Amino acid sequence: MLPLGCKSAEWTLPRPLASREPSHCMRASDGPRPLIDVVLRGPPDIASPADIARRSSSCSVRACRSSTPTAPWMSSSPPIGHRTATRDALVVPKTTLWPVSHLVISVVGRDGPGIVATLTGVLMDQGCNLEDGAMTILGGHFAMMMLVETPPALDGPTLDGPALEAALSGPATARGLAVSARPVSEAVAPEGDGEAWTVSVHGADHPGIVHRVTSSLAEAGANVVGMTTRAVGQPDDPVYVMVLDVILPTATDRGALEDRLDGLAQELAVACVVHPAQPDIL
Structure with a gap:
C-alpha cells in the first residue's frame, strides 16, 4: 500500500x-x-x-x-x-577572504579644533578600525600617530597605504596637515620578562640630556617603551622635564642602576628619580 x-x-x-x-x-x-x-x-x-x-x-x-x-x-x-x-x-560555499593588514598613519601640522574628528571620520568611512594611537602638541603643532586595521576584502587585496593616504590627504591638506600611511609588519617582537619602571628627570635645559640618560638605560638592558619631554617655566629660564617608561630585565641590579643614574644626574645638573611604574588605567 x-x-x-x-x-x-x-x-x-x-x-x-x-x-x-x-x-x-x-x-x-x-x-x-x-x-x-x-x-x-x-x-x-x-x-x-x-x-x-x-x-x-x-x-x-x-x-x-x-x-x-x-x-x-x-x-x-x-x-x-x-x-x-x-x-x-549542507555544505557552505567557500569564499576567499584576503587577510587584513595594518597601517601606521602619521599626521603633523597646524593645530586646531576638530582635527581628530575629521581624520577618524575618514577612517570610519573607509572601514578601518583604529587599534592604537597617540596624540600630542609639539611646540604648538599637532602631532598624531595611529595604528589602523584595514578591512578584509572579498574580491581583492585589502586597502593599501597609498589608497588610504589619498583618502586622508584631502581633509588633511585643507587643515594644513601633512599625512602619511605606511604598512607595518605583522610580526611583533616577543615581550621579554621584566618589570615596568618610571624614570623622571628635571633640571636646567641643555643639549644631551635625553641621549645621556637613555644611553645609561640601554647599557643596563632597559627598553624604553614611552617618553614624554617638555620645557616648562619662563622662556628665559626654562626647566626641562622628561618622563621615561622603561622595562627593566628581571636580572637587572636596581641598586647599581640607580647609583649610575645618580652620578649622571650630578654631572648633568639635573634631578633623576627611579621608581616602579604605577598601574596603567588603560
Missing part, C-alpha cells in the same frame, strides 16, 4: 519542497529499500532534514520501511551527483 500523497509506483515529495529543488526517490522497480533515506539532487543549500520532515507531513516516510536495503545507493558511498538528506550534506 502506497503512503498518502504518492501515486502510481513512484513516491514524490510534497509540492512545496519539490517546487523548490529537483528531487526524487527510488522507484518500486529498483527493489525494496527504506524510503526514509530520501536522495536529493541539487545545490548544497537544500533544506535540512528537520525541514524536510516538517514539510513532508502529507506523505509519511515512516509508513514505508523495508528490512532489506538492496538498492545500489544504500551502500556506504552514495552515487556521484547525489547528496543524502543529512546534515553533512
Whole structure:
C-alpha cells in the first residue's frame, strides 16, 4: 500500500519542497529499500532534514520501511551527483577572504579644533578600525600617530597605504596637515620578562640630556617603551622635564642602576628619580 500523497509506483515529495529543488526517490522497480533515506539532487543549500520532515507531513516516510536495503545507493558511498538528506550534506560555499593588514598613519601640522574628528571620520568611512594611537602638541603643532586595521576584502587585496593616504590627504591638506600611511609588519617582537619602571628627570635645559640618560638605560638592558619631554617655566629660564617608561630585565641590579643614574644626574645638573611604574588605567 502506497503512503498518502504518492501515486502510481513512484513516491514524490510534497509540492512545496519539490517546487523548490529537483528531487526524487527510488522507484518500486529498483527493489525494496527504506524510503526514509530520501536522495536529493541539487545545490548544497537544500533544506535540512528537520525541514524536510516538517514539510513532508502529507506523505509519511515512516509508513514505508523495508528490512532489506538492496538498492545500489544504500551502500556506504552514495552515487556521484547525489547528496543524502543529512546534515553533512549542507555544505557552505567557500569564499576567499584576503587577510587584513595594518597601517601606521602619521599626521603633523597646524593645530586646531576638530582635527581628530575629521581624520577618524575618514577612517570610519573607509572601514578601518583604529587599534592604537597617540596624540600630542609639539611646540604648538599637532602631532598624531595611529595604528589602523584595514578591512578584509572579498574580491581583492585589502586597502593599501597609498589608497588610504589619498583618502586622508584631502581633509588633511585643507587643515594644513601633512599625512602619511605606511604598512607595518605583522610580526611583533616577543615581550621579554621584566618589570615596568618610571624614570623622571628635571633640571636646567641643555643639549644631551635625553641621549645621556637613555644611553645609561640601554647599557643596563632597559627598553624604553614611552617618553614624554617638555620645557616648562619662563622662556628665559626654562626647566626641562622628561618622563621615561622603561622595562627593566628581571636580572637587572636596581641598586647599581640607580647609583649610575645618580652620578649622571650630578654631572648633568639635573634631578633623576627611579621608581616602579604605577598601574596603567588603560
